[in-house]
Amino acid sequence: MNTEMRLQGKTAIVTGAGGGIGGATAHRFASEGATVILVDIDAVRCREVLGQIVGSGGQASCAIVDLTSETQVVELFSNVLREHGRLDILVNIAGGDCEPAASVEEIDPERAMKNLDMNLKSCMLCCREAVKIMKPQGHGRIVNMSSLVYRGSPNQFSYSASKGGIFSFTRSIAIALGGFNITANALAPALVEVDAFVRALGPDRWKMLAEASAERYPLKRIAKPEDVAGAALFFASDDASFITGQILEISGGARL
Numbered sequence: 335m336n337t338e339m340r341l342q343g344k345t346a347i348v349t350g351a352g353g354g355i356g357g358a359t360a361h362r363f364a365s366e367g368a369t370v371i372l373v374d375i376d377a378v379r380c381r382e383v384l385g386q387i388v389g390s391g392g393q394a395s396c397a398i399v400d401l402t403s404e405t406q407v408v409e410l411f412s413n414v415l416r417e418h419g420r421l422d423i424l425v426n427i428a429g430g431d432c433e434p435a436a437s438v439e440e441i442d443p444e445r446a447m448k449n450l451d452m453n454l455k456s457c458m459l460c461c462r463e464a465v466k467i468m469k470p471q472g473h474g475r476i477v478n479m480s481s482l483v484y485r486g487s488p489n490q491f492s493y494s495a496s497k498g499g500i501f502s503f504t505r506s507i508a509i510a511l512g513g514f515n516i517t518a519n520a521l522a523p524a525l526v527e528v529d530a531f532v533r534a535l536g537p538d539r540w541k542m543l544a545e546a547s548a549e550r551y552p553l554k555r556i557a558k559p560e561d562v563a564g565a566a567l568f569f570a571s572d573d574a575s576f577i578t579g580q581i582l583e584i585s586g587g588a589r590l
């Protein structure tokens with residue numbers, strides 16, 4: 335039996351680690367032997383996840399950072415280089431939608447820009463700083479969080495634009511960085527069961543949304559954060575060493 339851990343000896347940054355998908359990814363990476371730096375703007379939730387990981391024997395630390403701030407992102411990566419001396423894996427998960435369910439006529443420039451900042455700008459800044467460490471190492475794995483709405487959405491305009499942008503950006507850096515043995519891939523989940531939705535919608539509306547979505551998906555359920563964490567692990571591991579510039583739909587077959 336092969337019991338080897340898939341990320342043994344690797345140093346990984348997981349952003350959005352205080353959230354549902356980021357938390358599950360940080361847990362999974364730590365359980366596969368990585369030293370994980372959990373990054374989030376939400377100190378309480380991030381430290382909660384850190385406590386669980388460390389409590390179950392994982393190697394981890396956390397950094398409270400607003401990833402839309404260039405200064406804070408630069409500081410984060412310089413601290414990681416100083417403390418760990420390397421960075422093997424960057425998983426950009428932080429993000430969200432602050433303009434959901436608006437009609438085209440209701441697009442609000444401020445909220446639209448916030449979506450672009452929170453999703454796309456934060457991802458670009460983190461990739462830029464990570465590459466400064468990964469290039470001299472001659473090795474790196476970048477996994478960016480898109481969404482199934484990269485294909486388009488009837489009511490998430492700035493959000494889908496930001497997630498489509500993340501896919502194009504990921505392909506572009508994959509082309510530019512392949513010669514340095516750095517891969518870059520993107521994740522595109524359909525609806526994932528996270529607490530943030532229950533908090534935002536309330537349990538009843540959430541239940542209706544989850545059930546209606548599950549009914550439409552061929553696998554007849556929505557995703558769990560662990561489904562996405564498994565896909566992130568694949569892209570971050572040696573199993574995906576010849577895969578770059580791709581987007582992986584974690585969708586239970588939605589929109590086939």
Ligand SMILES: NC(=O)c1ccc[n+]([C@@H]2O[C@H](COP(=O)([O-])OP(=O)(O)OC[C@H]3O[C@@H](n4cnc5c(N)ncnc54)[C@H](O)[C@@H]3O)[C@@H](O)[C@H]2O)c1
Pocket residue numbers: 349350351352353354355356373374375376379399400401402427428429430431452453456479480481482522523524525526527528529530
């Ligand atoms: N849940 C879904 O159905 C779904 C589907 C497709 C894609 N996604 C994407 O997955 C990612 C994670 O979402 P989730 O569902 O786990 O939601 P979540 O709200 O639980 O997690 C998002 C995390 O990002 C953090 N964050 C937001 N802005 C930040 C900033 N400026 N700096 C640092 N941290 C910041 C939040 O504090 C939060 O902990 C997001 O990018 C989201 O767009 C989610």
